Amino acid sequence: MSRGRPLDTIGFDADDTLWHNEQYFRLTEKRFTELLAEYAEAGHLSERLLAAERRNISRYGFGVKGFTLSMIETALEVTDRCVPASVIGEILEAGRAMLSQPAEPLPHARETLERLCGRYRLILVTKGDLFDQERKVAQSGLAEMFDAVEIVSDKTPDTYRAVFAHHGSGAERAMMVGNSLKSDVVPALEAGSWGVHVPHDLTWALEHHDTPDDARFREIANLGELETIVDEIG
Template structure:
């Protein structure tokens, strides 16, 4: 087994809380439009809008807010009140202003990994928002490099690892999303570590690899990462 030289960390819902704020805002959105459609219908229409708009708006809060406004216009057939649009926009600003809440073991995991590995933050979403969250997290100085990308594809990972002087075969990526953080890295020869957190966003759902896959690892939280890295270094698995 080739020694792991690079460890990549996802940001949202891996190092700090994120999806929970989207769900709270979506619940408020449903309340605002409860006179026009049922909760289930609004969830379905909003998800369809988000899926439709990803190519234009990308991932993140701003695209989410625009999709909510679009959905509000659609389900009300253009009759949505300006005050409702204003509340949706205010909810988006509140999300952007929300203080960062680090998840358990986040700082310790990055510090420990950085002792013997190059550590990278690899995240997707809005550039300004991700930079804000990283600055507020207090973790910025721990990383040897930061990559904020529009999407996490196998090709993107290959380019990122090469840009930082490495190869995918000697890299490990840690994240809460099987679709974005684990499967693409495994597909190009690296290791993927899945650390689930809460209920995943529907557009990030993917079936996990076979549990016996030698480069797929699952941990309950970041507290077990250091032991996993040590085991891989010694040619073992946990």
């Protein structure tokens, strides 16, 4: 890695950037609405669940455990606390099943990391439950290509400033790559980094954000296009 060039560190999001994740939440939510079908319509249940998740992020953080607790809370609310114990048991079982889902790499993930590994410092920056994220990192088979792995409670400009100062030459010479504009791109841009958006077909409603108007912002169709962007920047 040469000194003085514009870019020397690249951060990657994990869930739905390097491997599938949101699809398991969608499938579990569908099961949740089926379990409570006699109490409310699916659309209403999904709205109530999203509201619970929004309220609970500051308490439970991101990830499967917070999602499971929000499902239980919603079930209690929509049934006026009369939800059968068997339904609560099935919700808990659905949450446990999510914690054993495979970390299946997305197309172009491995090849892109292999091409950039050694040329740049590669940092995995992911948020969520510590044990679950550690499991997915190990299971993905991609861990060996990263110089560091940071599992954080949230992604803010200060998060990226700290990560890129600790593992690189500062945010100004770093790039963050991810599927979420709200978590991966916008706060990285605000920290002074480059931000590359890789849209995913499934994105959690709470991760939506307007497209930023910033000279350091880029968007690509898939990770296979990232190397071209990196080479252009330097």
